[in-house]
Amino acid sequence: MRGFLLNRLSQSLILLLIVSIIGFVVLNLLPGGPLAQFGLDPGMTQDDLDRLKEQLGLNRPLWMQYLDWIWRLLQGDWGHSFRDNAPVLSVIGRHLFATLLLMGTSTAIAIAIGTWIGIRGATHRYSLFDHLATVGAMVALSIPTFWFGLVGIYIFSLKLGWVPAGNMYTIGDGSVLNYLHHLILPSIVLSLVHVAIWSRYMRTSTLDAISQDFVKTARAKGLTERRVIMKHVVGNALLPMITLAGVQLPSILTGALVTETVFTWPGMGRLFLDSLGYSDYPVVMGLLMFSAILVILGNLIADIAVAIVDPRIRLG
Amino acid sequence: MTALVANAGQGRWWRSRTVRRFTSHHLALLGLAMITLLTLACVFGPYLLPYDSLYIDLRARFSPPLTGHHYLGTDPLGRDLAARLLMAGRISLAVAFFAMLLSTLIGTLVGVVAGYRGGWIGAALMRTVDGFLSFPSIFLLLALAVALKPSPAMVTVIIAVTSWMEVARIVEAEVRSLREREFVLAGRMLGLSGAHIMFREILPNAMGPIIVAATLTVAHAILLEAYISFLGYGIQPPLASWGNMLEGAQQYLASAPWLAIIPGAAITIAVTSFNFIGDGLRDALDVRDDRV
Numbered sequence: 001m002r003g004f005l006l007n008r009l010s011q012s013l014i015l016l017l018i019v020s021i022i023g024f025v026v027l028n029l030l031p032g033g034p035l036a037q038f039g040l041d042p043g044m045t046q047d048d049l050d051r052l053k054e055q056l057g058l059n060r061p062l063w064m065q066y067l068d069w070i071w072r073l074l075q076g077d078w079g080h081s082f083r084d085n086a087p088v089l090s091v092i093g094r095h096l097f098a099t100l101l102l103m104g105t106s107t108a109i110a111i112a113i114g115t116w117i118g119i120r121g122a123t124h125r126y127s128l129f130d131h132l133a134t135v136g137a138m139v140a141l142s143i144p145t146f147w148f149g150l151v152g153i154y155i156f157s158l159k160l161g162w163v164p165a166g167n168m169y170t171i172g173d174g175s176v177l178n179y180l181h182h183l184i185l186p187s188i189v190l191s192l193v194h195v196a197i198w199s200r201y202m203r204t205s206t207l208d209a210i211s212q213d214f215v216k217t218a219r220a221k222g223l224t225e226r227r228v229i230m231k232h233v234v235g236n237a238l239l240p241m242i243t244l245a246g247v248q249l250p251s252i253l254t255g256a257l258v259t260e261t262v263f264t265w266p267g268m269g270r271l272f273l274d275s276l277g278y279s280d281y282p283v284v285m286g287l288l289m290f291s292a293i294l295v296i297l298g299n300l301i302a303d304i305a306v307a308i309v310d311p312r313i314r315l316g
Numbered sequence: 317m318t319a320l321v322a323n324a325g326q327g328r329w330w331r332s333r334t335v336r337r338f339t340s341h342h343l344a345l346l347g348l349a350m351i352t353l354l355t356l357a358c359v360f361g362p363y364l365l366p367y368d369s370l371y372i373d374l375r376a377r378f379s380p381p382l383t384g385h386h387y388l389g390t391d392p393l394g395r396d397l398a399a400r401l402l403m404a405g406r407i408s409l410a411v412a413f414f415a416m417l418l419s420t421l422i423g424t425l426v427g428v429v430a431g432y433r434g435g436w437i438g439a440a441l442m443r444t445v446d447g448f449l450s451f452p453s454i455f456l457l458l459a460l461a462v463a464l465k466p467s468p469a470m471v472t473v474i475i476a477v478t479s480w481m482e483v484a485r486i487v488e489a490e491v492r493s494l495r496e497r498e499f500v501l502a503g504r505m506l507g508l509s510g511a512h513i514m515f516r517e518i519l520p521n522a523m524g525p526i527i528v529a530a531t532l533t534v535a536h537a538i539l540l541e542a543y544i545s546f547l548g549y550g551i552q553p554p555l556a557s558w559g560n561m562l563e564g565a566q567q568y569l570a571s572a573p574w575l576a577i578i579p580g581a582a583i584t585i586a587v588t589s590f591n592f593i594g595d596g597l598r599d600a601l602d603v604r605d606d607r608v
Binding site for chain 2: 014015018019021022026029030135138139141142143144146147150151153154158250251253254257258261262269272273276284285287288291292295296
């Protein structure tokens with residue numbers, strides 16, 4: 001387990017290094033580069049900008065600037081948001097909960113429904129249900145999330161009036177019920193694609209598990225089919241799903257950001273767009289790096305979780 | 317195995333079998349028919365419609381579908397939605413198609429080199445792939461769209477730059493499994509250059525997975541273009557794309573829902589078609605794939 005952990009950790013560190021290089025390239029591509037936030041200030045003359053460049057060391061070689069940038073990131077100095085007039089990390093922190101809440105709820109929905117569809121599809125292979133689930137999944141994967149959100153708002157908020165059309169809560173009403181009411185539509189919209197993905201993988205994984213020898217043994221013992229599936233198949237079929245949850249993280253995060261923009265959900269996606277609109281590039285860069293780190297961390301945790309549950313991984 | 321036999325044969329037998337498998341896949345045929353119709357409509361349709369996509373008629377603002385000759389209604393400036401939808405389709409489909417070509421090119425190049433060379437070059441390339449995959453694609457896409465002024469060509473490049481990784485992974489795995497096969501060893505013993513072996517010997521045998529991945533990449537690219545244009549960072553008006561037609565739609569959702577429903581339906585139909593075709597090709601070309 002120790003060797004596995006060290007190996008996996010060093011992989012994540014290398015990945016962080018590569019991600020930081022990509023991030024640095026994007027930072028320098030942004031209009032005005034690292035000085036973008038000052039360039040927009042009408043009180044700044046070209047002379048001022050040149051002096052700043054000198055002071056901040058931006059006329060040094062790129063690799064020195066990169067090391068400097070990384071060093072500051074590591075120390076927690078992610079720059080300053082001039083729109084919120086606060087450190088970037090604390091701005092991101094304020095929006096983190098909303099995004100995690102949305103992602104968590106949708107993932108729970110996707111896992112619950114997707115697992116059920118996947119198992120049923122595998123145990124009733126080539127049935128009408130299975131065919132419908134296959135086609136349904138492909139169509140679900142083709143619907144743009146933001147458009148599905150708009151249609152959802154049109155039907156369930158504007159026409160039927162069942163749920164609010166946006167925001168996370170009604171101002172002045174901080175009750176849990178109010179939050180839940182606002183959470184229903186966006187989390188269902190976000191979960192559609194992931195129900196599709198999850199159900200397809202679960203189907204494959206269940207089919208793999210069903211063909212294993214221990215399932216034949218269980219059947220030979222005379223267990224009912226239901227008990228065989230519930231006790232012997234599902235557990236083993238769910239194992240690879242832990243890795244999938246990690247692998248799907250960037251896609252769920254992307255989906256959450258898209259959903260947030262349609263539902264004016266006050267999370268990181270909304271923050272990213274608003275910051276882009278205000279050319280608040282320190283926050284844009286901060287979110288870019290923060291989300292990548294979140295994804296790498298998520299994958300690491302998923303891999304460690306699999307290794308804990310499944311000894312074949314950590315020993316193999 | 318099929319791929320190998322195919323290369324050896326090059327005959328009609330292989331072609332007919334692949335074609336037969338594809339044509340027995342009903343959804344793939346449906347997808348092919350839908351995308352052909354849609355493409356033809358986008359190419360020739362605008363000449364057949366009574367209105368120009370840029371003709372502004374303020375008296376006819378917000379006409380619902382089937383008002384007079386406005387078959388799909390009009391937008392907030394009174395422009396004919398059908399004409400705009402078809403002109404937008406040209407842009408959206410072209411951007412997606414060229415983004416697919418470019419990203420497949422990048423992905424194949426990276427995948428073949430990484431898979432064949434292996435060692436530290438392969439490791440470095442594949443970790444770069446992982447690095448790109450660690451970013452939520454939309455963040456990277458939007459940051460690049462702000463950094464580089466979005467003309468249709470630039471939008472194409474940006475989409476390609478953020479979606480080549482899947483192809484690279486597939487090709488790398490395929491090439492790695494082909495690297496030690498007899499025909500490659502034979503090529504090496506004949507003294508063929510690395511580039512010749514990679515691109516003339518191995519690559520043709522890895523075409524199946526590449527074609528499937530490329531088809532699915534078109535679907536993905538349509539979605540990405542739609543999304544960044546919807547947010548105003550993609551294709552810029554007055555040039556219409558399916559995405560930027562949706563840009564103002566949300567504020568008119570209550571009074572003019574067709575503005576949101578129609579372009580979105582076009583996107584969904586196009587993307588579904590490519591996903592169906594990709595699924596059919598996967599069956600026809602015998603590609604194992606863990607993806608959905």
